Amino acid sequence: MNGGSRMDYRQYRYRDDHFAIKKAPTNVDLGLSTDELKKRVRECTKQLSDLQKILYAQRTYGVIIVLQAMDAAGKDSMIAHVFSGVNPVGVKVANFKQPNSTEILHDYLWRINQQLPERGQIGIFNRSYYEDVLIARVHPEILVSEHLPNIEKVKDIKESFYADRYQDLRDYEAYLTRNGFKILKFFLHVSKEEQGARFAARIEIPDKNWKFSAADIRERQYWDAYQDAYEKAIQATATKDSPWYVIPSDDKWSSRYIVANALVDQISHLPLAYPLVTKDKKKELKDALKELKKE
Numbered sequence: 001m002n003g004g005s006r007m008d009y010r011q012y013r014y015r016d017d018h019f020a021i022k023k024a025p026t027n028v029d030l031g032l033s034t035d036e037l038k039k040r041v042r043e044c045t046k047q048l049s050d051l052q053k054i055l056y057a058q059r060t061y062g063v064i065i066v067l068q069a070m071d072a073a074g075k076d077s078m079i080a081h082v083f084s085g086v087n088p089v090g091v092k093v094a095n096f097k098q099p100n101s102t103e104i105l106h107d108y109l110w111r112i113n114q115q116l117p118e119r120g121q122i123g124i125f126n127r128s129y130y131e132d133v134l135i136a137r138v139h140p141e142i143l144v145s146e147h148l149p150n151i152e153k154v155k156d157i158k159e160s161f162y163a164d165r166y167q168d169l170r171d172y173e174a175y176l177t178r179n180g181f182k183i184l185k186f187f188l189h190v191s192k193e194e195q196g197a198r199f200a201a202r203i204e205i206p207d208k209n210w211k212f213s214a215a216d217i218r219e220r221q222y223w224d225a226y227q228d229a230y231e232k233a234i235q236a237t238a239t240k241d242s243p244w245y246v247i248p249s250d251d252k253w254s255s256r257y258i259v260a261n262a263l264v265d266q267i268s269h270l271p272l273a274y275p276l277v278t279k280d281k282k283k284e285l286k287d288a289l290k291e292l293k294k295e
Contacts, residue, residue, distance in 0.1 A: 006261070007030070007261050009258050009261045009265070012245050012248075012262075013244070014238040014243055014244045014245075014246060015238055015239060015240050016238060016239075017235040017236065017238065019231060019238060020231065021189075021231040021234075021246075026194065026250045027191070027194075027248050027251060027254075028248040028251070028254055030254050030257065032254075037253040037254060037256070040260075041081060041082065041256050044082070044257070044260035044263070045081075045083070045085045045086070047264045048083070048260070048264055049086045049087070051267045051268060051272065052086050052087060052090045053087070054272045054274055055090065055122070055270075056087070056089070056090040057120070057274050058272055058274065059119045060120075060180060061181070061272070062116075062118060062120065062122075062181045063117070063181070063182045063184065064116070064117060064123045064125065064176065064182070064183045065122065065184050065263070066125050066128045066183065066186065067125060067188065068128065068130050068134070068230070069187060069189075069249065070188075070190055070195055070223075071195065071199075071216045071220075072190065072195050072199060073189075073190040073195070074188055074249055074252045074255060076126065077252060078188065078252075079093060079126065081256050082256055082263065090121050090122060091122045091123075092121055092123045093123075093124045093126060094115035094125055094126065095127065096127045099146075104146055108129070109168070119180060129172070130237075133165050133166065133232075134226065134230065135229075137162060137229040138229055139222075140154045141154055144156075144157075166237055173241070177241050177242065184245070184266055185242060185243070185244045185245065186259055187234065187244060187245070188247050189246050189249055191250055194250040199220075
């Protein structure tokens with residue numbers, strides 16, 4: 001990564017159970033103007049595009065990007081800006097919402113497996129398998145409707161149930177890592193005040209009306225419960241190989257810059273290289289070039 005776009009993003013990384021959500025900042029002053037932040041994001045995007053070309057050509061490793069956040073934290077715009085210059089052939093975006101009637105009849109990771117990227121691709125999960133320990137913890141009645149063994153009513157759901165799911169997720173990520181998939185997990189951490197301001201803008205600004213959902217306002221009453229759910233999930237699943245990055249996101253361009261830096265740095269640490277060209281292949285290329293020159 002060149003000096004112009006380099007920054008130390010590691011201060012936002014959690015690799016163990018020491019995360020405390022109230023101590024994590026939602027805003028940060030990087031000492032850069034908005035225009036400079038935009039410029040540096042573009043630099044990172046170019047670097048990301050170059051790395052993706054090698055990743056796609058090599059077809060040995062894959063990248064899974066997990067984006068989790070409270071509503072209006074900027075997940076969609078993060079994807080749009082940071083990946084604006086990456087070849088769409090090498091990027092797969094999956095958005096996980098409420099399970100449909102088919103998905104609910106399978107184990108909760110079944111639908112995730114359907115959306116995993118291929119080797120050589122970058123897979124972006126806009127929400128992810130973590131929803132099953134976030135919204136399901138805030139609204140445990142969801143679990144009652146999933147026909148799970150020994151869960152017929154809310155009071156059947158004990159803390160041990162979530163502990164087992166955290167273990168599932170740690171094991172799942174370890175399995176994917178062993179199979180060549182780099183997992184990068186980002187929690188876009190926004191304040192309640194900033195979320196309120198963004199909801200108000202969706203109502204007051206006509207061009208943003210399409211983003212507004214009354215359901216988002218209803219969920220806002222569960223703010224503290226969601227904060228607790230995120231804290232518990234991050235504490236339980238932040239590991240050395242699959243850490244969490246908790247990104248201050250009250251300012252969208254600052255958050256995009258931090259995430260873009262982390263992506264470029266982490267992906268560049270993979271042992272990426274274009275496939276070696278064999279002697280037979282080189283001869284084939286030379287013969288093909290001769291044929292073209294004859295035309």
